[in-house]
Amino acid sequence: MNRTKCEWIRELIPDYAAGRLADGEEELADLHFADCNECRDELDLAYLIFSSRAMEPEGLADKINASVHSRRVTGHRQWWGAAAAAVALLAIGLNVILDRSGPGDLPLAESEFEIESENLWLTDDALIAGAPMLGGLSDEALTQLLEELTVGTSGGAA
Amino acid sequence: MIGSMEGAAARVNYLDGIRRLRELSVNDHERSLAVPADEEFVERGKAGDDSALDVLVKRHHAAVYRVALSILSDEGAAQDVAQDTFIKGFRAIAGFRGEASFRTWILTIAANEARGVIRRIGRRKEISIDMVGPVYSEAKGPDERAVIASEAARARMMMEQLPEKQRLAIAFRVDEGMSFREVGEMIGSSESAARVNYFHGIRRLRDLME
Numbered sequence: 001m002n003r004t005k006c007e008w009i010r011e012l013i014p015d016y017a018a019g020r021l022a023d024g025e026e027e028l029a030d031l032h033f034a035d036c037n038e039c040r041d042e043l044d045l046a047y048l049i050f051s052s053r054a055m056e057p058e059g060l061a062d063k064i065n066a067s068v069h070s071r072r073v074t075g076h077r078q079w080w081g082a083a084a085a086a087v088a089l090l091a092i093g094l095n096v097i098l099d100r101s102g103p104g105d106l107p108l109a110e111s112e113f114e115i116e117s118e119n120l121w122l123t124d125d126a127l128i129a130g131a132p133m134l135g136g137l138s139d140e141a142l143t144q145l146l147e148e149l150t151v152g153t154s155g156g157a158a
Numbered sequence: 159m160i161g162s163m164e165g166a167a168a169r170v171n172y173l174d175g176i177r178r179l180r181e182l183s184v185n186d187h188e189r190s191l192a193v194p195a196d197e198e199f200v201e202r203g204k205a206g207d208d209s210a211l212d213v214l215v216k217r218h219h220a221a222v223y224r225v226a227l228s229i230l231s232d233e234g235a236a237q238d239v240a241q242d243t244f245i246k247g248f249r250a251i252a253g254f255r256g257e258a259s260f261r262t263w264i265l266t267i268a269a270n271e272a273r274g275v276i277r278r279i280g281r282r283k284e285i286s287i288d289m290v291g292p293v294y295s296e297a298k299g300p301d302e303r304a305v306i307a308s309e310a311a312r313a314r315m316m317m318e319q320l321p322e323k324q325r326l327a328i329a330f331r332v333d334e335g336m337s338f339r340e341v342g343e344m345i346g347s348s349e350s351a352a353r354v355n356y357f358h359g360i361r362r363l364r365d366l367m368e
Contacts, residue, residue: 014331018332048313049328049329049333051306052310054223056224056240057223060219064215067244068248
């Protein structure tokens with residue numbers, strides 16, 4: 001048997017065994033198989049392999065589709081959540097940029113929670129921050145404190 | 159190999175019988191050229207059409223499952239891999255540019271997923287005789303059918319004795335009809351190396367079957 005033809009046919013054998021050849025190719029292969037025991041034996045083997053290929057479990061496609069859909073829905077939800085968070089961050093970022101880029105004499109914020117000067121230090125906050133509590137001192141006590149501070153400063157400088 | 163079926167008449171019956179059943183076993187997608195190509199469904203899937211993805215699953219889940227099974231020899235794990243393959247594939251489908259066919263692309267993902275499982279569990283499961291698929295045979299009598307079924311199961315078991323690349327080259331070429339170039343992509347070889355692996359595997363399998 002012509003070696004080149006055998007080589008050509010052997011390339012086609014898996015497709016022949018699985019019915020994937022075009023009609024014309026199949027007829028040519030049939031002619032060859034009629035005369036070539038070697039290729040026919042290989043075809044027999046290919047038939048055996050193909051006919052014993054595993055079949056997918058019943059319902060596998062539905063199971064995969066259900067899984068794909070559920071993941072995609074979850075994915076969409078996650079996407080919307082991420083998008084909403086991104087929009088919120090962008091809005092905050094833009095607000096900060098606009099505040100910084102605006103004229104310097106504009107009020108820092110036109111909030112309904114305006115800060116009043118006497119409330120600048122709340123008692124507890126002041127304690128935490130270490131701010132001096134001078135509001136409850138008498139004039140004499142204040143004068144004395146001032147003198148002590150002055151003396152301390154002068155002494156330190158001397 | 160099929161020594162009990164000597165004679166031209168027996169061979170013709172055998173081949174005709176298997177051919178008829180083989181034609182029944184080849185699904186509509188493989189036989190018909192009239193159905194829309196995968197690429198059309200891929201584009202629709204990219205645009206958010208879930209039903210298009212369903213079609214792609216229906217067309218390719220069997221091949222994806224078999225590729226995973228060829229690598230893993232574990233039916234349960236192969237089903238999980240088939241599921242993960244489509245989830246990952248569809249998640250990345252926006253990046254699918256069609257340089258390879260969708261089928262090659264999704265089967266490559268399946269092979270990579272299955273190899274990932276092997277890496278995690280450490281070794282491949284041994285194949286057992288009950289894992290061999292159904293044998294399509296319309297041979298005349300029950301004896302003849304039994305011989306063919308037994309030979310087919312034996313061939314599949316003997317494939318297990320081949321080196322991995324030879325075994326996978328045969329499985330991907332015969333079962334899935336991949337070209338040698340596609341086989342090469344799947345087993346990490348060149349096209350010519352895939353061809354050599356296939357033919358060496360077939361030759362060795364024939365020796366084992368005698």
